[in-house]
Amino acid sequence: MKQTFSGSQTIAQIVTDFPHAANLFKEFKIDFCCGGQQSLTKALEQKGLDEETFIQKLRTSYEEEKKRGEQQLTMWKLVPSDKLIDHIVHTHHGYLRQELPVLSSFITKVSRVHGEAHPELIELNLLFHQMKVELEQHLIEEEEILFPLIKRKDGQAFSPSEKSLFEKAETEHSTVGEILQKMRSITQDYTLPEGACGTYTLSFQKLELLEADIFQHVHLENNILFTRFTQ
Template identity: 45%
Template sequence: MNTFTAEHTPASIVKTFPQASDLFKKHTIDFCCGGDKPLKESFKDQNLPEEEILTELNTAYKEWKKEDHDIIDWDAVPLSKLVDHITNTHHAYLEQELPALGEFVTKIFRVHGARHPHLKELHRLYNEFKVEMEEHTIKEDNEVFPLIKEYEKNPSDELLQKIRVANGDLEDEHDATGDLIKQMRSITNGFEIPVDACGSYRMTYARLAELEENTFQHIHLENNILFKRL
């Protein structure tokens, strides 16, 4: 009997089985911004093979369960610990990676843009994503996360309502940045490296794929765990 069915949401599955995010990414199933709708909707909307994917998912989960895993139950840890994890893991990564990767995105556009016209659009999308994420993380670090930590110490209905309003804006921003990185994946054919790619080209695509993974995990932690708890 399958553990996961088409009635489960991608977000709930990833909370139980984190490696499911790899499978969902492979099949372009959203587990972060749109992760709270049942799998059956993704199967229908994207015309995906339901039985095949569910079999793959449940087989991988059974194999994964045979191993020892140190999984953190983010629904149970203090809110301040979850906020610190997001800041120290995802925000710190973006602070270092966004400027550095941006230089490579610009470089391959300058060198290869004439032969690979999609690099012009990639350059535009990346820089829009970079600005959005920088402004987003600053807002979280300076405004929203301190409110959450204060609420944990001194809970009140007034403070909770203020946080919920702020979180609504953040979720809208998540949708926007999630769409941008999905567009980057689409125009690069899943970050598929061209046969004539140089070392910089290959490294840029590899780092974009890593950025995508980090971003989806980041949004998942906020939308489907942190904000839901509030």
């Protein structure tokens, strides 16, 4: 489905729907955090920027990013397993290790400050930290057990007990996916309340980015890497 942008959308909504737009807003010094609740039209007027030109830049950036993502996913089908594993560890595992502690701090703060008025944030905090524990253990098991096994036996047959490690990893992926779905549901697709503070806004934006990265991460493992040894 083609992404559309309009001046009536808030800055926060545009970044939520298209996280890479944050780079464009930074380039033009448009505040997408504390000023995220104002409309694109108003933000552009304040900067003296032409709305039609800016929206075209957004559309072009979106199409380029979409094409880049599709090309990258296709490319990984041709990459040897050891190189694919290195990419997953350095890019996606590295991202999680960097972002999970940051998000933990943000979501805990937002839950503590705004939880009384928005009780869904208390549940969000619990769900996020459940997922954080699941992911941190999952990364260790992959890096210390499953991935070394794949590198060691690439091209050789796997025993039934070794194949069960793939099933376990996929089950853990499903568990994380279910938690992500619950988090999105209770926040009504990460819809921000009127007057949301900067930390509140940034937390939801980062959760959207986290979800997108996990989806790509799991796709590379379930649909590309693991199928080489389980089918």
